[in-house]
Amino acid sequence: MAAAPCSTTFSGDVWAELRLASASDVPHIHRLIHQMAEFELLTDLFAATEELLTSTLFPSPTPPPFTSFTALILDLSPSPVAPDPSSTIASRRLDLSASPLADPEAAAFASPRGGGRVTAGFVICFPNYSTFLSKPGLYVEDIFVRAPWRRRGLGRMMLSAVAGRAAELGMGRVEWCVLDWNKNAIDFYEGMGADVLPQWRICRLAGKALDKYKGSAGGKAAAAE
Amino acid sequence: MAAAPCSTTFSGDVWAELRLASASDVPHIHRLIHQMAEFELLTDLFAATEELLTSTLFPSPTPPPFTSFTALILDLSPSPVAPDPSSTIASRRLDLSASPLADPEAAAFASPRGGGRVTAGFVICFPNYSTFLSKPGLYVEDIFVRAPWRRRGLGRMMLSAVAGRAAELGMGRVEWCVLDWNKNAIDFYEGMGADVLPQWRICRLAGKALDKYKGSAGGKAAAAE
Numbered sequence: 001m002a003a004a005p006c007s008t009t010f011s012g013d014v015w016a017e018l019r020l021a022s023a024s025d026v027p028h029i030h031r032l033i034h035q036m037a038e039f040e041l042l043t044d045l046f047a048a049t050e051e052l053l054t055s056t057l058f059p060s061p062t063p064p065p066f067t068s069f070t071a072l073i074l075d076l077s078p079s080p081v082a083p084d085p086s087s088t089i090a091s092r093r094l095d096l097s098a099s100p101l102a103d104p105e106a107a108a109f110a111s112p113r114g115g116g117r118v119t120a121g122f123v124i125c126f127p128n129y130s131t132f133l134s135k136p137g138l139y140v141e142d143i144f145v146r147a148p149w150r151r152r153g154l155g156r157m158m159l160s161a162v163a164g165r166a167a168e169l170g171m172g173r174v175e176w177c178v179l180d181w182n183k184n185a186i187d188f189y190e191g192m193g194a195d196v197l198p199q200w201r202i203c204r205l206a207g208k209a210l211d212k213y214k215g216s217a218g219g220k221a222a223a224a225e
Numbered sequence: 226m227a228a229a230p231c232s233t234t235f236s237g238d239v240w241a242e243l244r245l246a247s248a249s250d251v252p253h254i255h256r257l258i259h260q261m262a263e264f265e266l267l268t269d270l271f272a273a274t275e276e277l278l279t280s281t282l283f284p285s286p287t288p289p290p291f292t293s294f295t296a297l298i299l300d301l302s303p304s305p306v307a308p309d310p311s312s313t314i315a316s317r318r319l320d321l322s323a324s325p326l327a328d329p330e331a332a333a334f335a336s337p338r339g340g341g342r343v344t345a346g347f348v349i350c351f352p353n354y355s356t357f358l359s360k361p362g363l364y365v366e367d368i369f370v371r372a373p374w375r376r377r378g379l380g381r382m383m384l385s386a387v388a389g390r391a392a393e394l395g396m397g398r399v400e401w402c403v404l405d406w407n408k409n410a411i412d413f414y415e416g417m418g419a420d421v422l423p424q425w426r427i428c429r430l431a432g433k434a435l436d437k438y439k440g441s442a443g444g445k446a447a448a449a450e
Contacts, residue, residue, distance in 0.1 A: 164441030216389030
């Protein structure tokens with residue numbers, strides 16, 4: 001029933017820019033998160049809405065980047081992009097002359113920045129804290145590149161840029177999680193110098209199991225025995 | 226060479242208070258973190274200093290609790306404590322009449338709040354973010370109770386209070402990590418309703434492996450190809 005998607009082919013030089021996201025990127029972020037949930041076989045956990053993304057990622061005033069929840073967007077441009085000191089995190093030229101790239105979703109992911117740019121991925125990160133180091137770090141909640149743009153060094157560019165920013169801010173470490181069956185990702189991360197910690201497991205209290213603790217803290221309920 | 230520690234015995238009723246920490250708690254927090262590192266067999270990773278803890282946990286101005294790095298202190302008092310709405314997170318009476326409790330470190334851990342209180346534990350938590358929920362949550366970096374005060378329900382009180390506060394703030398989940406060999410902790414957390422996620426592994430980039438990414442982001446270095 002749906003019209004065939006109009007694929008756009010990129011060839012020759014294209015320019016990748018990792019930049020701070022703004023509220024105008026929320027529709028793309030929302031669909032990228034859904035694609036990520038599909039990839040991770042976790043669509044049953046997907047409950048994101050554009051409204052919630054806007055209010056939680058872009059509150060007014062929005063805190064400085066890397067001091068709270070921080071969304072970054074990966075845009076690809078068919079022409080050179082002048083870095084904007086207020087938003088560009090990293091940029092590089094990509095040479096596609098040897099292997100042109102067809103992006104069937106290029107129109108749907110047209111970047112709000114215009115100029116023929118397409119949005120190809122995103123990062124969500126926020127500060128975490130190590131008591132052993134008594135220093136902040138960065139936790140990368142998500143790093144995602146749409147399928148046609150993978151295996152071009154863009155994931156490496158994104159994670160390197162986040163790690164670089166953390167190092168420059170004097171942070172103690174960068175952490176993220178990987179599914180133990182995702183061998184490609186594990187190899188990639190280890191190749192970048194990361195340790196995959198075998199012993200730690202994540203514990204999670206959510207949904208109804210969390211709700212039942214309402215009243216366990218604060219105010220009169222907490223003061224009562 | 227050291228003088229024998231002067232043990233204090235607590236009996237009858239004592240009052241537990243989980244409260245927001247302040248900079249005056251940093252010396253105790255520092256020693257509690259070291260005790261935790263000993264317990265986790267991870268003293269090789271311990272690099273905390275009082276100076277760093279003060280500057281990172283209690284910057285000026287300190288953000289509101291649960292909006293950034295948040296330290297909570299567990300104090301035990303030999304007399305009833307009137308909850309302070311500005312700092313008390315949870316409180317309860319503990320009946321030790323059936324089994325008095327000897328605390329060999331009571332003098333060393335005298336609470337800066339006075340009144341014969343002793344500091345028996347701490348929590349460090351901070352907001353994290355779930356893209357799937359598009360909501361903030363709370364991540365509990367540490368939850369620790371000194372040895373003589375364990376198995377009295379205080380860990381449950383502390384985690385329940387943090388979960389309660391997260392639920393009341395409309396957060397989507399509370400998460401923390403556990404070592405896979407710590408069966409007591411895993412049983413305890415599962416008993417509280419938490420899921421221990423089997424598939425996720427933590428990736429960590431730190432130290433020299435992190436430093437080598439300096440220059441990968443931002444400014445001229447990032448703009449260069």
